[in-house]
Amino acid sequence: MEIVQTVCEMRRQADALRYQGRKLVLVPTMGGLHQGHLALVRAAGRHGDHVTVSIFVNPAQFAPGEDFAEYPRGLEHDCALLAETGVVDTVFAPPEAQLYPRGQEHQVVWIQCEAYTRHLCGPRRPRFFPGVLTVVAKLFACCRPHVAIFGLKDAQQYFMIRRLSEDLLLGVKIVGHATVRELDGLALSSRNVYLSVDERAQSVALYQSLEAAREAIEAGATDAAEVEQVMKRVIGQAPLARLDYAEVVSTRDLQRISTIRAGEEVLAAVAAFFDKARLIDNVVVRAPTQI
Ligand code: PAF
DSSP states (O other): OEEEOOHHHHHHHHHHHHHTTOOEEEEEEOSOOOHHHHHHHHHHHHHOSEEEEEEOOOGGGSOTTSSTTTSOOOHHHHHHHHHHHSOOOEEEOOOHHHHSTTOGGGOOOOOOOGGGSSSTHHHHOTTHHHHHHHHHHHHHHHHOOSEEEEEGGGHHHHHHHHHHHHHTTOOOEEEEEOOOBOTTSOBOOGGGGGOOHHHHHHTTHHHHHHHHHHHHHHTTOOBHHHHHHHHHHHHHTOTTEEEEEEEEEETTTOOBOSBOOTTOEEEEEEEEEETTEEEEEEEEEEOOSOO
16 A cells, blocks of 8 residues: 655556556545545445545635644554555545645635535535535546545535536546444544544434434425424434534435425435534435325
8 A cells, every 4th residue: 555645646656557447446535534434445446446545634625613623633543444454555645735735725716516505514614515626626636536435424515526527527437335324323424533422422313313304204294394393303302412404405406395296315414513523414315106
């Protein structure tokens, strides 16, 4: 497993591998690796024959006051975990000046996806998606993957990155990987390390709220506002949780819906703070064909 730290070297390696006819797979991460990331990495091994994992805590996707400074970092430990999987060929871990050579405050081109940003995390974290889309485009430009794998816990990010690749003709196949969960249902996240014992116990409310939404939709609920109330009630039972949102959107265009139509596929998504930890989770549900 090789560690590459410069854009120039990463491009040189990717170009040479492409020239040899190898199929390149990228797993973009911000480090703080857990079993959820490692599941993406193992899946990457099945999608191609050269796996690169990028590790870069992207400053542009954090607003002032968010957890950029505290975000878990530990390149050595992350690399040890990646080496144990036996499938990673390259770790791309550039310092900030490699991806933002003028400094991010002097960069003038940013990628936006306004249509998919109107709901869920979009209005609450206005810098987040331009920061993510722009850094993912940079990572694609450096690592030149044929395939890139993203976790579906960040569903809104996944849907946007699919459109990033399609709309800008980047030619990268975007693969979504199912959310990996603790035994009680909590979605694995690098931010779970922020939780106290009591917060950890109550954080399962996010998953429970989504299961309640799934049950309601599968039982024939058609009023999206009612399903949102179901999710809010469950999260309301966790006194340490401060709800950020509980919304139902269409998976077609990520717009809020009022009526869930028969056979329609929807995304029920929640975000809540446990003190400084902001956790997100979601479930995709198809309504019964006959309601
Ligand atoms: O999902 C993440 O870890 C990040 O948003 C990503 C895609 C690596 C971009 O920084």
